[in-house]
Amino acid sequence: xxxxxxxxxxxxxxxxxxxxxxxxxxxxxxxxxxxxxxxxxxxxxxxxxxxxxxxxxxxxxxxxxxxxxxxxxxxxxxxxxxxxxxxxxxxxxxxxxxxxxxxxxxxx
Numbered sequence: 001x002x003x004x005x006x007x008x009x010x011x012x013x014x015x016x017x018x019x020x021x022x023x024x025x026x027x028x029x030x031x032x033x034x035x036x037x038x039x040x041x042x043x044x045x046x047x048x049x050x051x052x053x054x055x056x057x058x059x060x061x062x063x064x065x066x067x068x069x070x071x072x073x074x075x076x077x078x079x080x081x082x083x084x085x086x087x088x089x090x091x092x093x094x095x096x097x098x099x100x101x102x103x104x105x106x107x108x
Contacts, residue, residue: 003019025050025053025054026047026050028040028046029043029046038082038085040078040082041078041081042077042078045073045074045077045078046074046078048070049070049071049074049078052067052070052071075091076091076092079091080092
C-alpha cells in the first residue's frame with residue numbers, strides 16, 4: 001500500500017496507481033486480519049481454492065470432474081460468510097448477475 005507520506009490527504013487512485021502493488025492470493029486472509037481484525041473462516045479451503053484457481057488460469061481445467069463443486073463450495077462456505085459479515089447480504093441474491101444457470105434453479 002502507498003504510505004501516508006506519499007499522499008497529501010486521502011488515498012487517491014493516482015497514489016494507489018503510482019505506489020501500490022498487488023498481493024498474493026495466499027496472503028489475503030492474514031492481510032484481512034491485520035487490516036480489519038476479521039479472521040477468515042475455512043482458510044485451508046480458501047488456500048486450496050487458490051491453488052485450483054491458479055492452475056485453471058495458468059494451465060487448464062483440471063481433469064477431475066468435481067471442480068465445479070469446489071467453486072460452489074468456495075463461494076458459499078468461504079465467501080458467503082464474509083459477504084454476510086461485511087454487507088449483511090447473500091451472494092445468492094445476486095447470483096443471476098454472474099451466472100445465468102443460477103437463475104434456472106441450480107442453487108435450489
